[in-house]
Amino acid sequence: MNTIELSILANRLAGICDEMGANLRRTALSPNIKDREDYSCALFDAAGELVAQAAHIPVHLGAMAFAMRGVVERFLWRPGDAVVFNDPFLGGTHLPDVTLVVPVFQHDKLFGFAATRAHHADIGGESPGSMGLHSRLEQEGFVISPQHWHIAGQEVDAFREGFLAHVRGGPERIADLTAQLSACRTGARRLQELITELPAGAFAELLATSEVYGRKAIADIPDGDYAFEDAIEDDGLGSAALPIHVRILIRGEEAVVDFAGTADQCAGPLNCPLAVTASAVYYAFRCLMPEATPQTSAVFRPIRLLAPAGSLINALPGTAVAAGNVETSQRIVDAVLGALARAIPERIPAAAQGTMNNVIFGSPLAEHPWVYYETVGGGMGAHMHGNGLSGVQCHMTNTKNTSIEVLEMHYPLRILQYRLRPGSGGKGRYRGGDGLIREWQALTACYLSVLSERRRLQPWGLAGGADGQCGR
Numbered sequence: 001m002n003t004i005e006l007s008i009l010a011n012r013l014a015g016i017c018d019e020m021g022a023n024l025r026r027t028a029l030s031p032n033i034k035d036r037e038d039y040s041c042a043l044f045d046a047a048g049e050l051v052a053q054a055a056h057i058p059v060h061l062g063a064m065a066f067a068m069r070g071v072v073e074r075f076l077w078r079p080g081d082a083v084v085f086n087d088p089f090l091g092g093t094h095l096p097d098v099t100l101v102v103p104v105f106q107h108d109k110l111f112g113f114a115a116t117r118a119h120h121a122d123i124g125g126e127s128p129g130s131m132g133l134h135s136r137l138e139q140e141g142f143v144i145s146p147q148h149w150h151i152a153g154q155e156v157d158a159f160r161e162g163f164l165a166h167v168r169g170g171p172e173r174i175a176d177l178t179a180q181l182s183a184c185r186t187g188a189r190r191l192q193e194l195i196t197e198l199p200a201g202a203f204a205e206l207l208a209t210s211e212v213y214g215r216k217a218i219a220d221i222p223d224g225d226y227a228f229e230d231a232i233e234d235d236g237l238g239s240a241a242l243p244i245h246v247r248i249l250i251r252g253e254e255a256v257v258d259f260a261g262t263a264d265q266c267a268g269p270l271n272c273p274l275a276v277t278a279s280a281v282y283y284a285f286r287c288l289m290p291e292a293t294p295q296t297s298a299v300f301r302p303i304r305l306l307a308p309a310g311s312l313i314n315a316l317p318g319t320a321v322a323a324g325n326v327e328t329s330q331r332i333v334d335a336v337l338g339a340l341a342r343a344i345p346e347r348i349p350a351a352a353q354g355t356m357n358n359v360i361f362g363s364p365l366a367e368h369p370w371v372y373y374e375t376v377g378g379g380m381g382a383h384m385h386g387n388g389l390s391g392v393q394c395h396m397t398n399t400k401n402t403s404i405e406v407l408e409m410h411y412p413l414r415i416l417q418y419r420l421r422p423g424s425g426g427k428g429r430y431r432g433g434d435g436l437i438r439e440w441q442a443l444t445a446c447y448l449s450v451l452s453e454r455r456r457l458q459p460w461g462l463a464g465g466a467d468g469q470c471g472r
Contacts, residue, residue, distance in 0.1 A: 016043060016187055020116065021039065024116060024179050028180075031406050031410055033118050037400050038118065040064070040117045040118075042065075044068055048069035051112070053295045056398060062280070068115070077103040084144055085098075087145045093275060093279070093321075094323075094324065096373075100181055115184065118176060118180055122168040123166070127362075127447070128364050131322040131451055137317075142166035149177075150181075163177070169370060206294060222250065223251055226339040227247040228338035228342065229245045230457075232270055232327065232331055233455060238267075243262060244259070246336055247339070248340065255285070255302060259313050260308060265310055265315040266312060269320035271312060272329065274307055329396045330352075334459075341462055347384075348462070349382065349383040353454060356396070359374055359449075360447075360449040361447070362446060363447065379435050382428055384430075387432070416439040416441050417437060419437050421437050426468040428465030428466055
């Protein structure tokens with residue numbers, strides 16, 4: 001295939017992923033999926049290599065690119081199958097992110113996969129919203145190792161029954177999961193239509209071309225060793241600050257990202273499975289590549305990741321990880337960008353808000369149990385060419401805002417104020433973006449969980465610019 005044909009193929013595949021996302025958004029029930037759009041859609045080849053993704057949630061898609069191969073190798077796939085999982089140590093990120101995978105066949109031969117990953121507002125466990133202050137994975141919710149929900153088109157009743165027995169707000173949860181299945185089937189159908197037009201080896205050519213983009217992006221960074229250290233403030237269970245140390249070695253077209261010196265895994269839920277750490281590293285490097293770069297896993301082949309087993313950023317199976325996915329991943333991005341700023345300061349922004357500000361309300365004791373989850377945006381860091389954006393979702397999250405009207409229509413909650421926090425972004429020739437102030441009123445008794453960071457350690461400035469303000 002020539003360059004134009006490969007570009008058309010990459011865009012057609014991305015278009016399929018966009019259509020999958022539109023299908024999921026229209027058919028889901030929970031505001032977290034249909035309004036905040038906390039989901040991701042992707043396509044893979046028969047070996048589990050990512051060949052296309054939509055511009056959805058970075059922490060989802062990097063993890064799927066990193067871990068999907070191990071999932072698809074576990075099964076003898078048949079038409080009509082649907083496999084579901086959320087185990088962070090077997091291809092997932094954290095338990096609320098549930099992944100659904102559907103195979104794509106051509107003339108009875110496995111050709112690829114369509115997959116969706118969506119954040120469910122609750123997946124069971126000891127805390128409403130499944131993101132509480134716990135030490136073990138099983139306390140956080142229902143752990144789904146990769147397993148069939150459908151086999152050759154027939155639903156596995158045992159999975160549905162087990163799923164509904166563990167989660168809060170079961171009808172909404174199963175409706176969202178069904179919406180994911182519908183989106184996957186849409187993707188599979190569109191990919192089957194596209195297959196008939198493709199020459200043999202088209203995916204292999206696309207992956208090889210994508211790798212060139214990745215190598216070129218690294219080659220544009222001066223050779224050298226670049227180190228940086230940032231920290232998670234604490235684990236919620238009494239720890240001191242947890243340092244994240246990264247050293248990036250650039251040698252020609254290849255990069256080694258070494259996290260030696262990072263804190264050991266902690267008692268609280270700030271631990272990361274390796275797939276989440278890979279997501280954060282991949283995201284930072286992907287930001288250096290041209291917009292037209294094909295969205296495949298091959299762009300990350302020149303990046304070698306070194307993460308000590310048993311550390312905060314490569315925790316051992318069974319540890320709590322709910323906040324690692326949403327908070328520690330943000331700090332990994334800060335550390336990687338901080339190191340890259342030593343090499344290419346003209347291309348790297350100052351630190352963004354550095355937290356997803358996860359807020360969860362829930363009332364499992366009510367006659368009709370409900371759980372509401374959202375993240376609150378903040379400021380992007382300033383850069384060499386201008387001010388940072390204010391009041392946006394930053395880095396590893398890419399969700400939308402839940403409108404006040406939708407929130408108040410669905411839940412016994414009221415928003416009393418929602419506005420920018422003037423001057424919070426940090427002073428400089430170019431200013432950091434300002435954060436947000438959001439105030440809720442609960443109209444009934446309920447549980448509240450908050451997972452947030454940057455309450456003591458400020459987002460750092462660059463090139464003499466001031467740090468941003470801490471959140472509170």
